[in-house]
Amino acid sequence: MENQSKTGVLLVNLGTPDEATPKAIKRFLSQFLHDKRVVDMTRWVWCPLLHGVILPIRAPKVAKLYQGVWMSEGSPLMVFSRRQASKLKQSLNVPVELGMTYGNPSLLSGMQSLLEQGVEKVIVLPLYPQYSATTTAAVVDGLGKAFKQMTVVPSFEVIGDYHDHPLYIKALADSVRESWRERGESEYLLCSYHGIPKRFADNGDVYPQHCEKTTELLAQELGLGSDRMGMTYQSRFGREEWLQPYTDKTLEQLPKQGIKKLDILAPAFSVDCLETLEELSEECCELYKEAGGESFNYIPCLNDGDKHIELMASLVNARLLNGE
Structure with a gap:
């Protein structure tokens, strides 16, 4: 060219x-x-x-x-x-x-x-x-x-x-499979996306639909049903309602549903940052284990892979x- x-x-x-x-x-x-x-x-x-x-x-x-x-x-x-x-x-x-x-x-x-x-x-x-x-x-x-x-x-x-590009979905799936090879497959894979106020979505922001589509395509690529995989939203700020389900509230409930071994992935983040390395990997791990979870594995972002x-x-x- x-x-x-x-x-x-x-x-x-x-x-x-x-x-x-x-x-x-x-x-x-x-x-x-x-x-x-x-x-x-x-x-x-x-x-x-x-x-x-x-x-x-x-x-x-x-x-x-x-x-x-x-x-x-x-x-x-x-x-x-x-x-x-x-x-x-x-x-x-x-x-x-x-x-x-x-x-x-x-x-x-x-x-x-x-x-x-x-x-x-x-x-x-x-x-x-x-x-x-x-x-x-x-x-x-x-x-x-x-x-x-x-x-x-x-x-x-x-x-x-x-959000639905085949190479993006494949890269996410490969990162999950690599984690499974290294650490073993967990009972449940949770995709945690950065949240936005619900009001923004009500006013026409397509973000939640894109997150849902990414999750759906990733589940298909990995062959996981709804009993093995789900999605939530993290990092809410302020008092108004944000997109749900919330990551922290979900992590408190999963052990009560018998899910004691968890993998968590952040598909909306292209690189690891404070929200993934501190909030997800550390705060959420502590929250999950306090609620009765036994194994918590954060799968890194795609970064420069x-x-x-x-x-x-x-x-x-x-x-x-x-x-x-």
Whole structure:
């Protein structure tokens, strides 16, 4: 493809604090929680609450949690995202840069870096398999803000989701099978997705339908019935109702139903991060065992595994071919 060198890829994830310190956490959470896609409360109500109560209380607590999962190279989300970008660049032989919706590297810096490499068209790949206005649409909003600061705006297209892509389902299934080979098969596989307020879904967000489809296809690939596999939503925040069933409540009930050996997977997360390494792997494990569970096995995210990179390359190559 002659003009392939003029096409580049921007990998996008949510973002992460620069350091595991209260100051850095406060800076990151402030940007994240100011986004109306994430919290749509009236600003004059939300902003004083955020800066006067939530951030001063949460930042030190979250900093301690980050310190528990921080890697020598930095935040897990950033470490794995960099590895993904590097491997995808080698696979595709086109420029690939990272951009985060919140924090660094920004969407603006990622776009500018691609332009400096002679890129004229950008394929934007948000690493959210299931579409949600809180994540994928927030990327598009962020791109719009970035373009306002750029003199030359490249043509671009956004890969909206890949929740039912065969290579995504196969990569998930292979990660489960690998865990089974290493640790043995459990009695039940639980897919825990990041939650969103139920009100968002009621207003038309297709996220829950995408999560359900991913779970359904994964169950088919693994040959598991509803008695061996289920799905829940984690990480709810605030007092309003979020998508159900809740992960924590389910983990409290499963041992009472005779399920004492559990595998848990986080299909909505493309890389391991605080929500998987601390909330799922540690907090949820403790919760499950306190409720009577005996064996709890967290299956890592796809991260920079070969099957995951193959999926990303396939998603991008489909756009490269269509654009030629």
